Amino acid sequence: MDIRVLKYFLAVAREQSFSVAAQRLFLSQPTLSRQLSELEDELGKPLFIRSNKGVTLTDEGMMLRKRAEEIVELVEKTEQELKQSSDNISGTVYIGAGETYAVKLIADTARELRADYPEIQYSFFSADGTSVLERLDKGLLDFGLVFQQADRSKYESIEIPLHDIWGVLMRRDGPLAQKKAVSLKDISGQELLIPRQPNHSTMLSDLIAEKAPSSHIAAEYNLIYNASVMVREGMGCAITLDKLINVSGDSELCFIPFDPPMEAVCHFIWKRYPVFTKAASTFLEKFKSVLERYRT
Secondary structure, eight states: OOHHHHHHHHHHHHHTOHHHHHHHHTOOHHHHHHHHHHHHHHHTSOOEEEETTEEEEOHHHHHHHHHHHHHHHHHHHHHHHHHSOSSSOOEEEEEEEOSOTTHHHHHHHHHHHHHHOTTEEEEEEEOOHHHHHHHHHTTSOSEEEESSOOOTTTEEEEEOSOOEEEEEEEETTSTTTTOSOBOTTTTTTOEEEEEOOHHHHHHHHHHHHHHOTTOEEEEEESOHHHHHHHHHTTSOEEEEETTSSOOOTTOSEEEEEBSSOOEEOOEEEEESSOOOOHHHHHHHHHHHHHHHHHHO
């Protein structure tokens, strides 16, 4: 299976058209069609459903698309690492993280490194902890920022001293908006939006069922900005972490923490026995020094 042909396949899957993909790739359409027909013959499976309306993927095509994206990304990452000069520290550091204020530590580290190593760049992948771990395992990320305690047999882990606080994002004209803190009992009967992460949504669903059984989970979300728009439009209140949405000034929204307090502890992780680039090693060294300042 040729990397070049996988890139052709991904172009057709993205454009949903052989002719448009051929233009993007600077190929003739017959050449592109022949290459992908040979790929289908090699795999013994049809990858495309061809019609007058365009091209869609078969089940096998959708499976290949996911794997092809990972393969191409890993190959490009490896090529970039091997091409880096041995005389200077440059290249890209790949970091995955969920939505958390602890990203501030990563930003502080990157900012401080910029003066001495301006050629280091960063690629951020935002997703839930499960997706971050998957990409870390496949070598697509150097580091991850996750809420769950990572398997210490597979990963090195540092607990982040900046803890996120759980609470409720709501409209300022809501019935609970004047409170300094709310309990789960207070939100009983409310329409709720909760984060769609295996560890978070399960925990929150269990707590809500126990403490606020008359509440209704109206929606799950994975990006708090989108959820904040739903809250502003009156769809309900969002259970989320503090400092992720700006509620200062003339914002229509406010954040009320839970009482008793509920904290979310974040961990900065990387694979055991990693083969780091110079850029990633330099980032980790600086990150640890930045972390020490937060602890003192």
